[in-house]
Amino acid sequence: MKNKMEMSFFIVLTISTLFLFFFSQVGTYAYEVLLSHGAGYAQGTKVGTVDISGLSSDEAEEKVSNAILDWKQEPTFTLEYSEFHQTLDNHIFDFDVKKTMKKVQDGKQNPITVSVNDTIFGEVVSSLGLDNLDITGLKNDLVSTATMLDKSERSINLISYVQPEVPESVLLVSTEYSGLSSKSDLKKFINDFPELTIFSQKKFSVSKLLRDNNIEMTNESMNVLSFLLYELILQTNFDIVERQISVNKPDSIDLGYEALVIPNEIDFSFINPNQDEFQLKFENKNNQLVVSLFGQPFYYDYKVKTTSIESYQPKTIVQYSPLLSKGQKQIKEYGSEGYRVKVIKEIYGPDGVQIDSREVSTDFYAPVFKVVEVSTIDEINNPSDEENNQKNIDENNKENNGDGEAGNGSEDERNQGNEGSEPEDEEEGDLFDIPGKEIPEK
Secondary structure, three states, X not given: OHHHHHHHHHHHHHHHHHHHHHHHHHHHHHHHHHXXXXXXXXXXXXXXXXXXXXXOHHHHHHXXXXXXXXXXXXXXXXEEEOOEEEEEOHHHEEEOHHHHHHOOOOOOEEOOOEEEOHXXXXXXXXXXXXXXXOHHHHHHHHHHHHOOOOOOOEEEEHHHHEOOOOOOOEEEEEEEEOOHHHOHHHHHHHHHOOEEEEOOOOEEEHHHHHHHOOOOOOHHHHHHHHHHHHHHXXXXXXXXXXXXXXXXXXXXXXXXXXXXXXXXXXXOEEEOOOOOOEEEEEEEOOOOEEEEEEEOOOOOEEEEEEEEEEEEOOOEEEEEEOXXXXXXXXXXXXXXXXXXXXXXXXXXXXOOOEEXXXXXXXXXXXXXXXXXXXXXXXXXXXXXXXXXXXXXXHHHHHHHOXXXXXXXXXXXXXOOOOOOOOOOOOOOEOOEOOOEEEOOOO
């Protein structure tokens, strides 16, 4: 009997203790949820960047839901890889507001429960065309930023998510010039400046480079240097700021790639629009000037070609000399052909598929007159020669002063320099023959 009473007492005591313990815990929780949040969250309570101080649970949940809808309307993230940029739609994120509100702690900034929609994210990753991309790492970083509903724009450099990591600097493009042996000033330049940096978002000017470093060069060497640089950067996404060409084609420069430089008058300059720096390297390899560009690999592949090339034979100017016998002729100027050429840049994606083709420039070089001396006696027999000479000069001046299609300017613009427009078909006369002829594309 005694043992039975003791057992009953023990059971009552245990039940009372458990009742008091759970009542204290549940009572406290009920007070916080029903009374405290009914009156409003404590001062300084935030969900992401949304301040819910003084709001009830229902009011806070509604405000957070509206903030999420507002946040999704404007893009926050931009994916970058070299010159590639793609805006990421914020609808890629799925937010769990109810789960978030259950975890809110008073007086603190609380993250939002968020996940990435794998279907949409998979489509985005697939469109990038990047191999060995750390998808998990990229997804985690996106989520950690989205949890705070931060509206400030963020750029994500995908290079840091490629495994293994992309090397900091690789050979991108190069070009060469074989006439270095006769140009001691270019050899000296290579020795003094074997490497130059093309800074991010900065203009690179050939004239400024020569002026600031007191570099002395002949006009021919100066323009060989600028033409090599122009040919090189055409194979990149760099933006051309200023570029002009000569009236007549220089012998030492490939058709379509001239970039005329005259100190204090005409410059060749361009801008590196990328976030990364690039290095120009100059080398003398068996009397060949090799110019190379090193840096982070480009996302796109750029190919340049010349097309629609036409040549124009020079007209002949007849001059009369009393020193020549009747019927005798003497060539004073052999003249040179004129040319018209169009430069095209083709852009290919990482999958090798061409995505764009754009005209960079159309250059026109006027032909140089051929000058022939004949006897003054022949003038009597050919009185029309002088009239033809003046006609040729007038027509050539008209061509040179017309609406030029080539010269300076950036890509996607018609370059306008001191060149003339494409010449019209010419009529034949004595000693005059200008048929236009097509030259195979390069």
